[in-house]
Amino acid sequence: MGLRLYDTFSRSVRDFSPRIPGKVSLYLCGPTVVVPPHVGQIRSQVNFDILHRWLRHLKYEVTFCRNVTDIEDKIISRSLSEGVHWWRITDPVYRSFRRTYEALGCLPPSVEPRATGHITEMIELVEQLLGAGNAYEADGDVYFSVSSFPAYGALSGQRHDQMRGTEENSHGKRDPRDFALWKRARPGEPIWTAPWGEGRPGWHLECSAMARKYLGHEFDIHGGGANLIFPHHENEIAQSRAAGDDFARFWIHNGPVTHRGEKIRKVVKNPMAVHTLLRRIRPVELRYYLAAAHYRSPMEFSVAAVEEAATAYRRVERFVDRVAERPADRLPAQFSEAMANDLNVPQALSRVHAAVNEGNAALDSGDPKLAAEKCGEVRAMLEILGLDPLAGNWARETRLHEVAGAVLHVVRNLADASAAQGEVERAHAMHRQIDTALIDSAPLRVNHRLGV
Numbered sequence: 001m002g003l004r005l006y007d008t009f010s011r012s013v014r015d016f017s018p019r020i021p022g023k024v025s026l027y028l029c030g031p032t033v034v035v036p037p038h039v040g041q042i043r044s045q046v047n048f049d050i051l052h053r054w055l056r057h058l059k060y061e062v063t064f065c066r067n068v069t070d071i072e073d074k075i076i077s078r079s080l081s082e083g084v085h086w087w088r089i090t091d092p093v094y095r096s097f098r099r100t101y102e103a104l105g106c107l108p109p110s111v112e113p114r115a116t117g118h119i120t121e122m123i124e125l126v127e128q129l130l131g132a133g134n135a136y137e138a139d140g141d142v143y144f145s146v147s148s149f150p151a152y153g154a155l156s157g158q159r160h161d162q163m164r165g166t167e168e169n170s171h172g173k174r175d176p177r178d179f180a181l182w183k184r185a186r187p188g189e190p191i192w193t194a195p196w197g198e199g200r201p202g203w204h205l206e207c208s209a210m211a212r213k214y215l216g217h218e219f220d221i222h223g224g225g226a227n228l229i230f231p232h233h234e235n236e237i238a239q240s241r242a243a244g245d246d247f248a249r250f251w252i253h254n255g256p257v258t259h260r261g262e263k264i265r266k267v268v269k270n271p272m273a274v275h276t277l278l279r280r281i282r283p284v285e286l287r288y289y290l291a292a293a294h295y296r297s298p299m300e301f302s303v304a305a306v307e308e309a310a311t312a313y314r315r316v317e318r319f320v321d322r323v324a325e326r327p328a329d330r331l332p333a334q335f336s337e338a339m340a341n342d343l344n345v346p347q348a349l350s351r352v353h354a355a356v357n358e359g360n361a362a363l364d365s366g367d368p369k370l371a372a373e374k375c376g377e378v379r380a381m382l383e384i385l386g387l388d389p390l391a392g393n394w395a396r397e398t399r400l401h402e403v404a405g406a407v408l409h410v411v412r413n414l415a416d417a418s419a420a421q422g423e424v425e426r427a428h429a430m431h432r433q434i435d436t437a438l439i440d441s442a443p444l445r446v447n448h449r450l451g452v
Contacts, residue, residue, distance in 0.1 A: 003058065005221075006296060006342050008229060008251040009155050013342050018220050019249060024060040025215040026052065027248065029207060029224035029232070030112070032069040033093040034078055037100050038272045039290070039301060040257035040264040044225045046287055046386075047254040047295040047343075049106040051223070053384055054339050065214045066109040068094060070116050071190060072203045074266065080188050100274045103283040104290075105386045105393050113210045115201070119192045121209040122201045125243055126181050126194070134242040138172025140184025140197040146177040149238045155251060156230035179235050181205045204235035211236075212245060222248035226255055226296075227263075255298040264301075272301065284394050285310040288387055294346055312353070316382070317389045319356045320375060322363060328383050329376025335384075345385065352381045 003016045018024045028048050031041060055062050070090040079086040126142055129135035134148045146152050153160060180202035185191045191198045211219065224233065233251065240247040257264060264272045277286060289309035293299050338347035359374030382388040
């Protein structure tokens with residue numbers, strides 16, 4: 001069965017075929033590790049994890065590169081404001097992203113390069129652009145010359161005469177639309193040595209250099225959130241193609257997640273942070289919520305929507321539990337057709353729930369054989385979506401959740417007894433320990449209504 005995907009560059013759903021038969025190369029813009037992940041950032045990872053899983057189901061050998069942006073303006077701004085080295089921010093935040101990916105069942109990438117480990121490749125790319133006349137140096141800064149690349153704006157659909165500069169620092173720019181490839185050294189910032197002087201790379205340069213190193217001069221799919229189309233991905237295309245790379249053959253973007261109509265911001269204390277949400281909902285239920293909408297559609301986060309998604313997943317989970325250890329079986333044709341049509345997960349999930357209803361009806365009517373067949377179908381479909389309740393990660397979570405629930409019930413009773421005897425401080429300490437267990441141990445979640 002073929003696969004059709006919406007390509008942002010052509011603004012159309014196109015038949016997908018890889019550059020090399022049987023192999024797919026996929027680059028995904030990963031996190032900027034400035035604060036722990038929020039739900040909008042993780043939606044992108046879940047959406048592309050489903051694409052990754054579907055490509056593997058189609059028997060492709062997938063090389064999946066997801067970068068880590070560990071040097072960038074926001075990171076430097078936070079390090080300067082807090083008076084700490086930049087790496088004291090990026091390292092723990094990076095680990096929080098890794099824990100979140102694992103908690104939500106995302107398959108690991110083939111390679112996960114950090115920007116700071118690829119400065120040499122970035123310098124080489126800048127030297128190419130300078131030599132070709134597509135870039136210029138201005139007092140230690142190096143800018144890409146947008147006017148030297150007539151195709152600039154093709155991805156985002158913007159015209160040159162309508163564009164404005166996207167960077168506050170315009171020192172030495174010949175054109176306000178030009179963007180920084182290299183930023184000269186400034187007090188308190190990390191620096192590397194380049195032929196034109198000390199400084200650090202610009203954000204857009206980083207992805208072009210890492211994609212080239214791990215996927216070559218041309219690769220199949222470049223993914224990321226729709227908020228990256230302009231200027232980030234537009235700038236990537238310009239600098240890579242100006243340097244002679246064909247770059248990505250497909251551009252795939254997931255829609256945004258908003259809260260109360262506004263973009264979710266990268267701030268330290270964020271109620272939309274995933275670790276905060278996982279105090280109130282199991283990871284598998286959050287994954288279901290993020291996966292359930294079509295990947296290109298916008299999502300408005302709300303308590304009611306998350307609880308509705310959790311309820312829907314639990315209905316599926318209860319059916320699988322009723323039939324027990326039936327292994328994953330064949331995929332229904334309707335499910336495969338939905339996935340082949342630009343990863344239409346909402347339509348695919350409708351087939352999942354139809355099979356659950358058919359299986360429950362079979363159990364109620366005394367037909368365990370048909371129920372088992374439907375359970376096999378359900379598990380096969382959920383396996384593709386990373387939501388099979390009996391898969392190792394989710395089954396382990398359920399067992400730990402049950403044990404933790406019993407233990408925490410006992411601890412709460414002891415705390416309440418201490419409070420009744422006047423040992424208030426001890427009771428408060430025990431309750432704090434309970435909260436810590438719920439927050440820090442991803443599998444040990446207790447389901448109750450969200451309080452966001």
